[in-house]
Amino acid sequence: MRQEAQAIVLAAGPGMRMTSLTSHTPKCLLPLGTLPMLCYPLHLLQQAGFSEVSVVVSEGQEQRVGKMVEQYGLKVDLDVAVVSTAHDPGTADSLRQIASKIKQRSVEEVVVISSDLVTDVALQDVLDQHRSRGADLTMLTSPTPSLQTTPPGPKSKTHLNSDIICTEAGSGRLVYAVAGGDYDECVTLQSSLLNCAAPLLLSASTQDAHLYVMKRWLFDYVLNKESPCADMGSLKAEILPHIVSCQFTDHSSNDKLGLSGAVEREEWDDLVKKYNSSVVPSRHHSLAHLQPPVCLTFHHPGLCVRANTLHTYWHLNRKINELFNQVYPNSEWQLRHPTAVIIERAQVSEDSVVGGGTMVCEKTNIASSVVGKHCRINPLVRLSSSVLGDHVTLASGCVIENSLILASVERKCVIKNCIVTDSNKIEEGKTYSGEVLEATQDFA
Amino acid sequence: MPQKENKLDNLCNLLENIILQHGREAPTPGQKPAKVDGATALPPPRAGTQNAVPSTSGGLPASLHSALEAGKDLSKEELERERKARKEAKKARKKGPGKENVEERKETQNSGQGSAPATTVKGSPVKGAPTTPVKGAPTTPVKGAPTTPVKGAPTTPVKGAPTTPVKGAPTTPVKGAPTTPVKGAAAPAIPVKGAAAAATPVKGAVAKPVKVAAAKSATAGAAVPSSILVVDLRYGKESSEQAGVEVAKPAGQDSTAGKSKADLRRERREKQEAQRQAKLALKEQQEEQKKQKDKQVVMEKAKASSKAKATGEGTRKARVRRASSRGSSERKVPLLGHLPQYSPNPPPHQVNSDSIHPAVLTVGLKMKYGVVEGATARVISMLAALKLFISDYRTPESCDLSRDMADKLKPNVDFLHACRPHAIAMDNAIRSVKHKINSIDPLTPEAQAKDELRGAIDEFVGENIILASSTIATHATTLIHDDVLLTFGYSALVCDVVEAVVKEGGKVSVVVADYPHPPSGAAMVQRLDRLGVPTYYRLVTDLSHIMSKVTKVVVEAEAVMMNGAVQAMCGTACLALAAATHHKPFIVLCQTYKFCNIDLTDSLVMNELGDANSMVSCPSQEHQGVLADWRDTQNLNVVRLVYDVTPAGLVTVLVTEQNVLPTSAVPVIIHRKYADILGQD
Secondary structure: OOOOEEEEEOOOOOOHHHHHOOOOOHHHHHOOOOOEEEHHHHHHHHHHOOEEEEEEOOOOOEEEEHHHHHHOOOOOOOEEEEEEOOOOOHHHHHHHHHHHHHHHOOOEEEEEEEEOEEEEHHHHHHHHHHOOOOOOOEEEEEEOOOOOOOOOOOOOOOOOOOOOEEEEEOOOEEEEEEEEHHOOOOOOHHHHHHHHOEEEEEOOOOOOHHHHHHHHHHHHHEEEEOOHHHHOOOOHHHHHHHHHHOOOOOOOOOOOHHHHHHHOOOHHHHHHHHOOOOOOOOOOOOOOOOOOEEEEEOOOOOOEEOOOOOOHHHHHHHHHHHHHOOOOOOOOOOOOOOEEEOOOOOOOOOOEEEEEOOEEEEOOOOOEEEEEEOEEEEOOEEOOOOOEEOOOEOOOOEEEEOOOOOOOOOOOOOOOOOOEHHHHHHOOOEEEOOOEOOOOOOOO | HHHHHHHHHHHHOOOOHHHHHHHHHHOOOOOOOOOHHHHHOOOOOOOOEOOOOOOOOOOOOOOOOOOOOOOOOOOOOOOOHHHHHHHHHHHHHHOHHHHHHHHHHHHHHOOOHHOOOOOOOOOOOOOOOOOOOOOOOOOOOOOOOOOOOOOOOOOOOOOOOOOOOOOOOOOOOEEEEOOHHOOOOOOOOEEOOOOOOOOEEEEOOOHHHHHHHHHHHOOOOOOOOEEEEEEEEEOOOOOOOOOOOOOOOOOOOOOOOOOOOHHHHHHHHHHHHHHHHHHHHHHHHHHHHHHHHHHHHHHHHHOOOOOOOOHHHHHHHHHHHHHHHHOOOOOOOOOOOOOOOOOOOOOOOOOOOOOHHHHHHHHHHHOOOOOHHHHHHHHHHHHHHHHHHHHOOOOOOOOOOOHHHHHHHHHHHHHHHHHHOEEEHHHHHHHHHHHHHHHOOOOOOOOHHHHHHHHHHHHHHHHHHHHHHHHHHHHHHEEEEEEEEEOOOOHHHHHHHHHHHHHOOOOOOOEEOOOOOOOOOOHHHHHHHOOOOOOOEEEEHHHHHHHHHOEEEEEEEOEEEEOOEEEEOOOOOHHHHHHHHHOOOOOEEEHHEEEEEOOOOOOOOOEEEEEOOOHOOOOOOOOOOOOOOOHOOOOOOEEEEEEEOOHHOOOEEEEEEEEEEOOHHHHHHHHHHHHHHHHOO
């Protein structure tokens, strides 16, 4: 039986924009509200009804990722593929890695999603729009999230450019896209774009959420060794703009390398078009002259954040308590895990998240924080607006504010605005502020 | 005008038939089967008011003031009286058609409803009816005289739905659309005045008397029923035929004088019945409240994240929630409750479901969201999907292909139907596919069988659509040469005809009448423009003005019924009306695969509800939201019907691929074409 859609989660990303965290934990397993980040896209897929998901991870992680599903009560079968980290693989390389597996299956659509996406969009709606409008590629867009929180660590002004996305008003057709990092000060729009009858909306405040739904033939074409996409490394930054631009190139004269050879045409397409009296702008409209690939956007105004920078990661972690209530009300992900032991005399604020197996001792005060799994918080600790990773022990008397702690902390430390990934760096009774305390490579 | 009267008589007969049919429908649960005698009519609970059992010719006794005496059940006397009344009514019908019209309505109220409105029902007459303020019945409790002065000046034939305001303070508004099916056009609300009775809003709907009764009990006491009904029929069908019909007041002969024992007894029985109903209503209300509470509980549960739950359970709940939220926006419109309700969302479906083929899913969604519109386009895209379904089909070991495939096909077809009710042409196409599947020899190897099926579908499209269209165009050139054509909306078939005529050297110009929701005619204009045909684009509201300059009207049918009635996109019927008034030929183009062996006389029995929201959206910024929350407005119903029905009498000629035919030839073609299939039905 032909399947409708195949989901691929790209989880091999090294986390180049948050290197201080990913040096010893792969990005897809970084804790986000006590759960590994990868859980969120998997949950999204599961909600839509996917029972089987392919995940591409970097070497050495396949075991941990494979176990994750049971551990967090997800009901999807993972099909884990491994990509070697030797040559700094891009997203397209990951796709090529898994392509051979997909090839054998007969599916209509491929859903490609990044492992760092946290959103409350209903994937089913995206798929519905994709199918009903006859799109070849649908991209999820959302307003660029505004981040009020200040992340810990030294103040840095590494402000990245935002994505630039140009759509046709009304139909939501994607006519131009360029990824944030790929331009400096100016972008060039082809004048042929202006031939689009409808007004164009060009926006820098809209982000590409890195969730794509592709028709099977387009997916195959992209991964084809003979296509122009063969040397491209990144799906978002290279392949996508290429596909989008193909909408406007005249490939009637092109040879088999072009898209025209790959396009899968539906039977009686022209006939349907002729008799169609619809007024909805689509490929099937009687006057439409769209040629494949038809690229559309699905704009989701709600929550949609990619935890791919330290800033967004921090932001999501701080907001995760709201998320748990609103987005995952029925999952077993909860603010207080049942196996967490919280001594009665400890003060834990309502908006804190406490993971499973954690022990919170008396005379502690936890406010607006995320405490990971199997942590131990000893007496007389004050923790506010902070995020703790898994297996962290806070010795008694610590005061921690607005910090990200992934390693155990010694007694009576005062830590403010810091990122701690290595416990060896922390000495007893000291005060740290605005630093990154990470393990340095010792070559001695 | 003997002719007109004749027609009217026919219509009345039809009406009666329809009413009888509906009367026979299963009674709603919790409701006693409707009795045909007026004897069961009830007064409102604790009414103490008059119960108007209207009768035309004085036969039926008006129910009287309340309980005095005990007695047995129906007396013979009453039955006798009833019989008499009917006889007389029949006579009256023969005499004056208009009169009988009203009477008819009354009768249904008596018969089907089982609960007569505690008031006089004043039915504003037929379409032309200027909003008639109704001053209903006498308020005195004892008198049941249902004087319903109907001022239904039958004037202009084409008129939208008149809305009649409800008058009076202690009114018990009867919500209802008295539009009897035959009447088609307007659904005027019937304001009813009278009886300061406890709110017993009666939804008097003639088409569905039994249901109405149920509705009544549901709303009794609590809700205020709607009294405005806006129907966007874009003119119903036979309105013209009703023109000139004078709706006579039902003879409000009171029979108070002869308060017989039987009458009193009846009164008592009515009272009892009313009490029972009140109880029932209360129960229903409570149940509803309970349901709401349950819902709240579910929501709260959802919010409460402190309890551990199995994920599977959790997700299932989430899905259910999603599904239920989808259905909540519906609100049933009186008279149209039998039509599948429009929902803005597609039916719930899961990714990678085993039962629904992805191609079918896609087509279903395309139809749902109006990406593919029009019977022909829908048929083609559906058949294309079914071809893929057949290609991907594998016969299980233990089964015959023909049997198993039919089973597997069913959920797919059901899904399509859930997305959007099938067009008649689609039903025909599906039936032909099923017929092919069933007739496959079980010994045929699978690959060959599938080839055969795909071939049959190809053949269907080739013969019935591609070839037929070009043949129709050729046939039409014999009728059209140098003409000014009027057409409605987008129709590829009309375009083909125009193209063929132009090729033959005819000098045609085309007026495209369009309707703004949705403006499909715009595409038509562009296509005609490419052909180099002088084209005028007008709104359908200009018809009366355009018609004098037009020489022929050409439209495409969505379906043609056994009795020659033509189902087409809503708005087509008013072209037919205008053409008839101006004595212009009305040419209908239709492939014979859209023929249907159902008799249809009105556009309410079989139709589809469209998105009413699209009607109330106003392009002006200032007034955009005026009706946006119409669902919350108790007294307002917005209805959008997709099709209308043009009666056979208004169709000059039917152009099919077989020949140029009068509408009376339709049964012949149906019998010839569907002989094999009809036999199976």
